[in-house]
Amino acid sequence: MARGNRLKLLGAGVALALAACSTQGSADAATATASAEPSVHPVSGLRVIPLTVTTTTGQRHAFRVEVAATGAEQQRGLMFRTEMGPDEGMIFPFSQVRMASFWMRNTVIPLDIIFIGPDNRVINIAANAVPYSEESRPSTAPAAAVLELNGGRAAQLGIGPGALVEW
Structure with missing residues (x-):
């Protein structure tokens, strides 16, 4: 695999991992907000x-x-x-x-x-x-x-x- 393709693949993997973390963080924030509301x-x-x-x-x-x-x-x-x-x-x-x-x-x-x-x-x-x-x-x-x-x-x-x- 060419170095450029490996970097693209690595970059895509990092982006996917960050997106997954962001989604989880958003869900946790939404849950925390909902439970904080009376x-x-x-x-x-x-x-x-x-x-x-x-x-x-x-x-x-x-x-x-x-x-x-x-x-x-x-x-x-x-x-x-x-x-x-x-x-x-x-x-x-x-x-x-x-x-x-x-x-x-x-x-x-x-x-x-x-x-x-x-x-x-x-x-x-x-x-x-x-x-x-x-x-x-x-x-x-x-x-x-x-x-x-x-x-x-x-x-x-x-x-x-x-x-x-x-x-």
Whole structure:
């Protein structure tokens, strides 16, 4: 094989190898970008984030929760929803710590309403709130946020006052 042809062949091989590396790099970059983007709930359109609850006995439970950040999102909450996965929920972060009260108007599924203090610890839980009820379910102390899970889930997982909630 002539020297010129060997150089062309070598050059083609190097170019092919670089192209393969570039393609792989692009795929990795695309995957990294996609995983860095926040996910969005298909029904509510709200941002979905990871949240963990660590019980007072040290058990950690991971959830994916929708974030009801604005007043309108918080007012709607989980109204009209007919289902929610066992490790799903909704977090209502407040702009200021305050006494909070929730009800179940237009809420189809039973919920555990978990009031969270400014130290990210569970204050109290309104367990198994009855669908459609307009009974007020208040916090027993000023709350920084509220977490809603499927009714009975908190008891099932041993989540109670003092548990640490992180998001």
